[in-house]
Amino acid sequence: MHLRPKIKFQLFLVLGITLFWITSGAFMAFYKCVNYIPGKDEFEFIVPNQLSFSAFLLINIIGPAVGGFIGGSILVFKLSDQLRGKSYWNYMLVNFLFFLGFILILNTLVPYIFYYRDEIAAADEPLKTAIDLLLLSPYAIRNVITWLIIAWFTIQGLKIYEKYAPTTIIAMLLGRFHRPHEVDRIFMFLDLSYSTSIAEKLGHIRFFSLLKDFFGDMTDPILNSQGEIYQYVGDEIVISWASRKSVIEGLQPIKCFYRIEKSIQERRDYYLQNYDLVPVFKAAIHKGPVVVGEMGAIKREIVYSGDILNTTSRLMEQCSVFNQKLIISNEILEGIPIERRKDYCLKHLGELALRGKSSKCHLYGVNQLTN
Numbered sequence: 001m002h003l004r005p006k007i008k009f010q011l012f013l014v015l016g017i018t019l020f021w022i023t024s025g026a027f028m029a030f031y032k033c034v035n036y037i038p039g040k041d042e043f044e045f046i047v048p049n050q051l052s053f054s055a056f057l058l059i060n061i062i063g064p065a066v067g068g069f070i071g072g073s074i075l076v077f078k079l080s081d082q083l084r085g086k087s088y089w090n091y092m093l094v095n096f097l098f099f100l101g102f103i104l105i106l107n108t109l110v111p112y113i114f115y116y117r118d119e120i121a122a123a124d125e126p127l128k129t130a131i132d133l134l135l136l137s138p139y140a141i142r143n144v145i146t147w148l149i150i151a152w153f154t155i156q157g158l159k160i161y162e163k164y165a166p167t168t169i170i171a172m173l174l175g176r177f178h179r180p181h182e183v184d185r186i187f188m189f190l191d192l193s194y195s196t197s198i199a200e201k202l203g204h205i206r207f208f209s210l211l212k213d214f215f216g217d218m219t220d221p222i223l224n225s226q227g228e229i230y231q232y233v234g235d236e237i238v239i240s241w242a243s244r245k246s247v248i249e250g251l252q253p254i255k256c257f258y259r260i261e262k263s264i265q266e267r268r269d270y271y272l273q274n275y276d277l278v279p280v281f282k283a284a285i286h287k288g289p290v291v292v293g294e295m296g297a298i299k300r301e302i303v304y305s306g307d308i309l310n311t312t313s314r315l316m317e318q319c320s321v322f323n324q325k326l327i328i329s330n331e332i333l334e335g336i337p338i339e340r341r342k343d344y345c346l347k348h349l350g351e352l353a354l355r356g357k358s359s360k361c362h363l364y365g366v367n368q369l370t371n
Helices: 005-033 053-082 088-122 126-136 138-163 166-173 195-202 204-216 219-224 245-249 252-266 268-275 307-322 330-334
Strands: 034-037 042-045 181-192 228-233 236-242 281-295 301-305 326-329 344-353 360-368
Touching: 005 034, 005 053, 005 138, 005 219, 053 088, 053 138, 088 126, 088 138, 126 138, 181 195, 181 252, 181 307, 195 204, 204 268, 219 228, 219 252, 236 252, 245 252, 252 268, 252 281, 252 326, 252 360, 281 307, 281 330, 307 326, 307 344, 307 360, 326 330, 330 360
Parallel strands: 281 326
Antiparallel strands: 034 042, 181 236, 181 281, 228 236, 281 301, 326 360, 344 360
16 A cells, blocks of 8 residues: 555654653653662562563553554644644643543553452442542552653654654764765755735735745645755745655656645635735756755754755746746756656756856756646
């Protein structure tokens, strides 16, 4: 079964959350077994509820595994998308209430099933005993508070994870950006057209809201095209891909542009209602070697540097000159098999002289053919 890149990205997040919760549950199992004995002035390893440690560890993993998978799925597939446009405190409040309810259910069911079922059933007042043991006991309260802290780290980790692509985070953890090195990348520079006049019409606050909606509506098309958001520069967004054969031959950067266009058109009524306009944009795609590494001492960033970035920016400027929505370079075109070009009209626009170089870059306008 073929999964869209966005779904793979989300499943990767759910898997990460689940593993984090399982690890936290295992750590808590060890922690609960370490007890300080004041009379002996030493620590002893005592497994609660007269269980073997393996059984106790398994019980403490089952709940987090179920909770991490179900809770993580709801958080990633539902809450994150629905709350993306909300304020930070709204986002945090909804997530807090969701995890509070979810954790209370798990911390009630798991102890009841594995620890207190017989004791509650044999009590004179089963309901009161259940509330005392499962909700009001120091053990239960400590458990809920601990898992709320873990949930908070989960939410914050998710926000950090969304800032970088999965491959970027893994590379950072492995130290691959510690020293600068050369890589081959594809870049798309995409710019909102008529931004100056739009900003004057809407004012700074509404124009910022427009950009936020505009860039937000690109998220799914970019993920579904295997792209990574490199940076936002004013009314411009820079998208990047690894120069893999499958990416170029699959026309993912070009498809990304038209998926973004489709996404904006599907929200046409929203933009007209809120801003009295529908965003129009232009873009350029180019590829080549760049140097990548961490930059800065305080606010460290992953930075790409090279002539390719400057050239791509200049290619985008030619969109206005040649009245084109999308321009690609000959480096991109050469990687696309002849048979894969049939869905697009490719028009040679001329050459662009590159600063400080004798070679020139050939420009091609791209238009999607309608069936």
